[in-house]
Amino acid sequence: MHKFWANSLLRSRYLLAIVAGLLWTAAFPNIDIAGFAWVAPGFMLASALGTGGSERFRIGYVAGLTHYLTMLYWLLLIPYRWQGLPLGPGLGWLALGAFLALFPAGWVWLVTPAPSRPESASAERPRATASEGLGGVLPRNWFLRLGWALSGAAAWVAWEMVLARIFGGFPWDLLGVSQFRMTPLIQISSVTGVYGLSFLAVWVSLSLVSAGIMVIQRPTARSVWVGEVFLPVITVAALFNLGFRQMRNAEPHGRLLNVTLVQPSIPQTLIWDPSKDDDRFQELMRLSEQALTNQTDVLMWPEAAVPKLLRYDKETFEAVTNLAGAHHVWVIVGSDDAARHPSSSDPESADYFNASFLISPQGELVERYVKRNLVIFGEYVPLRRWLPFLKYLTPIEGGFTPGISAVPFYLKSLQVKTQVLICFEDIFPHLARAEAEPDIDLLVNLTNDGWFGEGAAQWQQAASGLFRAVENHLPLVRCANNGLTCWVDSRGVLREVFRDERGSVYGKGFLTAAIPLLPKGVPHTLTFYTRHGDWFGWSCIGIAGLILVRSFTSASSMRQSPGW
Numbered sequence: 001m002h003k004f005w006a007n008s009l010l011r012s013r014y015l016l017a018i019v020a021g022l023l024w025t026a027a028f029p030n031i032d033i034a035g036f037a038w039v040a041p042g043f044m045l046a047s048a049l050g051t052g053g054s055e056r057f058r059i060g061y062v063a064g065l066t067h068y069l070t071m072l073y074w075l076l077l078i079p080y081r082w083q084g085l086p087l088g089p090g091l092g093w094l095a096l097g098a099f100l101a102l103f104p105a106g107w108v109w110l111v112t113p114a115p116s117r118p119e120s121a122s123a124e125r126p127r128a129t130a131s132e133g134l135g136g137v138l139p140r141n142w143f144l145r146l147g148w149a150l151s152g153a154a155a156w157v158a159w160e161m162v163l164a165r166i167f168g169g170f171p172w173d174l175l176g177v178s179q180f181r182m183t184p185l186i187q188i189s190s191v192t193g194v195y196g197l198s199f200l201a202v203w204v205s206l207s208l209v210s211a212g213i214m215v216i217q218r219p220t221a222r223s224v225w226v227g228e229v230f231l232p233v234i235t236v237a238a239l240f241n242l243g244f245r246q247m248r249n250a251e252p253h254g255r256l257l258n259v260t261l262v263q264p265s266i267p268q269t270l271i272w273d274p275s276k277d278d279d280r281f282q283e284l285m286r287l288s289e290q291a292l293t294n295q296t297d298v299l300m301w302p303e304a305a306v307p308k309l310l311r312y313d314k315e316t317f318e319a320v321t322n323l324a325g326a327h328h329v330w331v332i333v334g335s336d337d338a339a340r341h342p343s344s345s346d347p348e349s350a351d352y353f354n355a356s357f358l359i360s361p362q363g364e365l366v367e368r369y370v371k372r373n374l375v376i377f378g379e380y381v382p383l384r385r386w387l388p389f390l391k392y393l394t395p396i397e398g399g400f401t402p403g404i405s406a407v408p409f410y411l412k413s414l415q416v417k418t419q420v421l422i423c424f425e426d427i428f429p430h431l432a433r434a435e436a437e438p439d440i441d442l443l444v445n446l447t448n449d450g451w452f453g454e455g456a457a458q459w460q461q462a463a464s465g466l467f468r469a470v471e472n473h474l475p476l477v478r479c480a481n482n483g484l485t486c487w488v489d490s491r492g493v494l495r496e497v498f499r500d501e502r503g504s505v506y507g508k509g510f511l512t513a514a515i516p517l518l519p520k521g522v523p524h525t526l527t528f529y530t531r532h533g534d535w536f537g538w539s540c541i542g543i544a545g546l547i548l549v550r551s552f553t554s555a556s557s558m559r560q561s562p563g564w
Contacts, residue, residue, distance in 0.1 A: 013059050020066075024071075029456050029463055037175055038204050039208065042209040044060065046212070048108050053114070057106070063104060065097055068097040072096060073093075076093055079453075142227060152202060153198075155544040156175065158545075160195060161195065161537040169373065173464065176196065177463050183243070187470065189492075190471055190472075194467040208228075211224075255517050257442070257515045260510055263483070263498055264283060265450070271307070274307075281316065291512065294512045298332065300333075300477070302334055304334050310336075321359055321363035324360065328361040332420065332446070335356070336352060336355065337355040337368065338350045352401065353371070356446055369409070370402070372402050372403040408440065421465075425445070426445040427464040441474070442475040444479070445465055445476065445477070447478065447480045449461065459484060462486065469492050470490075472529070473524060485497070496511060496513050
């Protein structure tokens, strides 16, 4: 038994991969040790050094699967049960984790240096351990090692870019998001997007691997590792300095917008129970009346706060519009919506939408925005026509239709224009960037994370959304069902977070905040990222493509060489 543990587990590359995946998860909320993001990618890659292509892929897959299953544990908190078991959430958790793990597996396969010569197929050759594979795998030329580290960081950004777009996209907890508390450093996002932070972390991590290998190759040379980490460390220090200077040169603010955010903390089981619609709506109205005893300009309710269709239920519509008129405030609410299906002869056939509405102080419904990026299995079931059994894995009965375009909300009497992002739309860099026009004063996120109880999902989404403020130099206001209701300034500082009487971010109540805006009529200065988009990310995709071509070319050459 002792021999088994010593040889098969303690010296196993897969154990190292699991540790790497756990370190990667620990860099994000709620563990939130940001420094782990600077070592986890290198640790993952180091566990695969000296192995062949298929084993590199498997090692990366184990690390990625460990990370995604532990990071997304809150999917198991969805209160949807089959015979008392979280069958649907559990299968979704496993399926999503298994799919996402393909990306870091591909990265490890692509970036890990191949063995210097083909491995012997002889069964008598002992299996290499992780420590035995660290020497002799990188070039002796410093410039080539630097190029390897930089190209590895570019390849990481490339798969994050793909992840943000494939099958609708799921850019949840991109590596750079882990640095959300490093306010000076994250200012680089206004140029590169959050992907610049991911690039830096991976570059440093791979440079540490290179430094470790140099120590192994030249153990008697003093400070041999310094040359490997000097350039990335200097770069990070310079970016910190530039970030401090950028924060000191903030745009002047000429007015304050008083915003009241209501957090009703409605359990998801009640949202799914139509018999409780009236009770939860009355509770929402009670909280709003209490909140409006404070002086405010705008009242906000979270995603899906209104239990019935706002435009079609007369009592609901009158209650909301009368609330706005009686207190003479602008109201932004989240509610489902519907429209008759134009291609159907059935009068009952309709498209349903996850929407938000703007109501004027005169009690008029002014504008509507429909969510464009829908949550798979949460707001629609893929392949429903061909795989009908999938509907049993989700609590939703029908599904939503995505919106077509952004619709800014213009609060005319306040001369304020905002763009609403519903649910997890605030984690998509390119989505928010496309709507950050010069006349937009702030971004608004209405979300419902009540699906996930009191888990880490709320903090993780808020950390991702924070980067939309930095990337576009716009304040971001978040109104959530059960956390995090808060606001972030244009430099990415989390200014105020709602907490209930117990100090919990998940409870019910309201937050009134004064959001600083530019003087009326003064457009905000567009950042480099807002103007040019994901130029950095697309460049990294180009570099990754070249690495991929070179990898296949090298593999083909080795197969054709004598003795392969």
